[in-house]
Amino acid sequence: MNDPRILLIFGLFFVALGGYNLVVGRRRLRAQPGMRPFQQVNILTGSEYLLLALVFFINALARTTLLPSSVTTYLFVASFVLLIISLVLAVMVVRMATRGRPAPRQNADGTASAASADQERRNSQALEIIENSPELEAARRRERRRRRLEHRRKMAEQRRRRAGKA
Structure with missing residues (x-):
């Protein structure tokens, strides 16, 4: 992936993905007026994609001979910082996606409680009977x-x- 043209193609692809996610997230924000932008998964994902596109563009610029070699080290540091920010956004998105699922109850030793699993099974059987x-x-x-x-x-x-x- 040393060819700047390939990096530009990947960058354009991520710009398109990010733009789409931002548009969808904005529509969902309008549909739910009380929601804040950082609570909308599509906006976070779109921002993450745009940051990744920026990383691709910076790396493509650093691999060309348009800039002096003293500037390329700063570009690589900037791309690394953008990758870290993108990683933080990715963790936020994954955490928001898994937050809605209930976790099974666990005992002090970390194993799932057999009593809670048995109670859950009885509840589901009673619901089926009803x-x-x-x-x-x-x-x-x-x-x-x-x-x-x-x-x-x-x-x-x-x-x-x-x-x-x-």
């Missing part, structure tokens, strides 16, 4: 039928109004 009961299923069917008939009645009223008969 969901599969014939009375509940019959009630669901009656409710669906009632909704379907109500929908048909409303649609018929609309058709009559449009035809001028109501």
